[in-house]
Amino acid sequence: MTLTMRFLLLLAVCFFWTVSTSHVPYDSIFSFGDSLADTGNFLLSGALAFPVIGNLPYGETFFGHATGRCSDGRLVIDFIAEAYGLQFVPPYLALTEGQKVQHGVNFAVAGATALDSKFFYDKNIGNFLWTNDSLSIQLGWFKKLKSTLCTTKQDCDNYFKGSLFLMGEIGGNDYNYPFFLGSTITELKAVVPLVVETIAAATSMLIEEGAVELVVPGNFPIGCSAVYLTLFQTPNKAAYDQNGCLKAYNAFSKYHNAQLKLALEKLRKKYPHTRIIYADYYGAAKQLVHLPKHHGFYGGLKACCGGGGPYNFNNSARCGHTGSKPCMDPSTYANWDGVHLTEAAYRYIATGLTKGPFTSPPLKSSSMFDGL
Template sequence: MTMRLHFLILSFFLIRGIAAPSPRKYEHIFNFGDSLSDTGNFLLSGALAFPVIGKLPYGETFFSHSTGRCSDGRLVIDFIAEAFSLPLLPPYLALTKGQSFQHGVNFAVAGATALNSEFFHEQKIGAILWTNDSLSVQLGWFRKLKSTLCTTKQDCDEFFKKSLFVVGEIGGNDYNYPFFIGGSIELLNSMVPLVVGEIINTTSALIEEGAVELMVPGNFPIGCSAVYLTLFQSPNKADYDPHGCLKAYNAFATYHNNQLKKDLEMLRKKYPHTKIVYADYYSAALRLLHTPMHHGFYGGTLQACCGGGGPYNFNFSARCGHTGSVACENPSAYLNWDGIHLTEAAYHYIAMGLINGTFTSPPLMSPALGDK
């Protein structure tokens, strides 16, 4: 290998931020959430609201076939598993008797909400839900599975002290559904304490079940999402920040995140023996939006890679995977995959920011209380 070639390869890895394999801090990962981390549960549930994720171009970049992931490749949870030398998490609904799930399970379901489906039916908007597999349903799945993981309290304590629990991102769909049918920001503000409360209650329930180390992500800057930019376009330039994102919707996401951080701090005081990590998805994504070229995203920041045209390459009549849509040739040059979800390249950068501690508080790799 020539010195120049060696330099180019080294430069590529440094620029792309690929981290060296970490020692196995965790032996198991249990993940709860929605389409940002679903690895196949939605399709396996038989739901038909978004069947296009069951075929190409979804999954084309890494897997070369669809897997039920709402991206062109791997998700944040996949990169976290890889970073700790663990296999990719199998979806809970794929588990059968006798199948190995010794390194963890993914309970996330695309379209899932933090609040129970009954809430949305009471609000007369239940018909638009993709799935009824809310956070409480996923918690029930975990409790059902727990009896197969350990039997005595001592066994469970030993098992779960080597486990990472990831609770989210969840809650985004609680807001997406009403927003997309015309709900106002003022109306949605009143939902935030309910949504955050459900996330906190689930996190608390997992701790009571034996979880010791947990990571709870906040929401992304939804005002930079192609679907929001398309639905809520404004002729008023003052409604946009210097990067072209809708300020009001990013402010709403910030309100949710601040409430979540505040309540997580209270949970830390209630459970001082646990390590509860806040994952700052908002800042991690915003960094990529602010300096896209620095991170290799030269194809687009606000435009979707896969879509059917329009200023942000998103429209409901030709969404990614539907007739009339086309996927870009190089998804790794784009942040946004299909107008709602991000590309594998974007998820990789966000995951690395969580793992190395840049966007986690306390840092994910810092020792737990019992390890100090």
């Protein structure tokens, strides 16, 4: 081997060593939200004595057992963690005394609302809440944990500089509970500013605590979900769009998302040193409805797991209950149980967030070789 070849080989080894040991964009993930992000907190909270999400078929696809995730497998947060080479983010209520948190914590709780539970109890619908662990409770958990992660402001700033904060999805349940109990779209439009303000305030609080990179997702197109299509079905064909979704409820989701984007723009001006990223869950999920077969989904708007009906959602035989059963291949369905999505759908959405185009501004590259 000539001297020149040895020199080139040494350069290649040094280059590979530099790349392979370089840090990934994020060292840890801190997550807040509801059932779209919960990896076990609701189950661990004991809010229900026998929650169906604690048993198969929930978790059947990837884990082979129920984990407290409201799906057949992994969620968006799981795929984001995988994309950045991180371990799955543990639920806060699973932490043990003195446990070191290296890669972040998930505070999300299934059924959680952005607004405090008192808001719903004052409107006489609090008894229908799955949980009282609203966004403010989750933020309280974060503050409590923070004292074990860092002590001084400088320490915290350094620690959170490499952290990705996921603010939700949150807010969907603030509308689901009232909608399912008979509230009208007009009535709930008046609640949107309160929900958005709460999400923005929580995002601001995290920034004040040291967060610099935050993802704030919008709401899904609820008019395409099996539960809404079942509860609010109508013989009026004009109520449906070309994909079979309820136009009025999708318009409501878009209204929430538009208000949320305006609020985030104000936060960006207030905190120019941060990256506040809007995640377009609506746009990503709509692709699965607009071009389902193109993405490998053949179940249409039906739920994979359910007890029959036009959309395979039966309130008296919901997924996991007697009279329901899962489909043979969940990977060909976007909707899992009428309310939540399948692992396959969450994978598609997560890919749209980490690789584009459904984040604005885009997330940092999840590949250390991008741009080389």
